[in-house]
Amino acid sequence: MKRAYYGPRWPAISRAIKERDWYRCQVHGCRYDDPGLITHHVIPVEAFNGDLESAHDPRNLATVCSPHHVRIHRGLDMML
Numbered sequence: 294m295k296r297a298y299y300g301p302r303w304p305a306i307s308r309a310i311k312e313r314d315w316y317r318c319q320v321h322g323c324r325y326d327d328p329g330l331i332t333h334h335v336i337p338v339e340a341f342n343g344d345l346e347s348a349h350d351p352r353n354l355a356t357v358c359s360p361h362h363v364r365i366h367r368g369l370d371m372m373l
Contacts, residue, residue, distance in 0.1 A: 297338065300345045306354070307332040314356035320370055325358035333357045333365065 299306075310332045318325045333355050334348060341348040357365065364370035 299338065299349070303349070306349050310351060310354045311356050313351065317356065318358040318361055319355040320357060320361040320365075323358060323361060325360070327358075329359050330356050331359060331362045333362055 311330055316330060317323075318330065335353050335355060336348075338345070338348045347353075361370055
């Protein structure tokens with residue numbers, strides 16, 4: 294998966310979301326909690342037409358493990 298640039302504030306935003314989610318994957322029933330966790334945009338960034346402030350709203354972000362992140366993007370899993 295290609296890494297996108299989400300602006301200069303993204304590292305702090307991502308860290309805050311992981312802290313909010315107690316460094317746990319938010320997919321129901323998952324117990325994965327390691328440093329490889331990803332901050333996932335529930336509604337893709339592209340849907341916001343460059344409006345990173347709205348795309349990075351905490352209500353649009355969730356911590357997920359790498360395996361679930363792949364599955365979510367393939368349409369095989371859903372959040373919560």
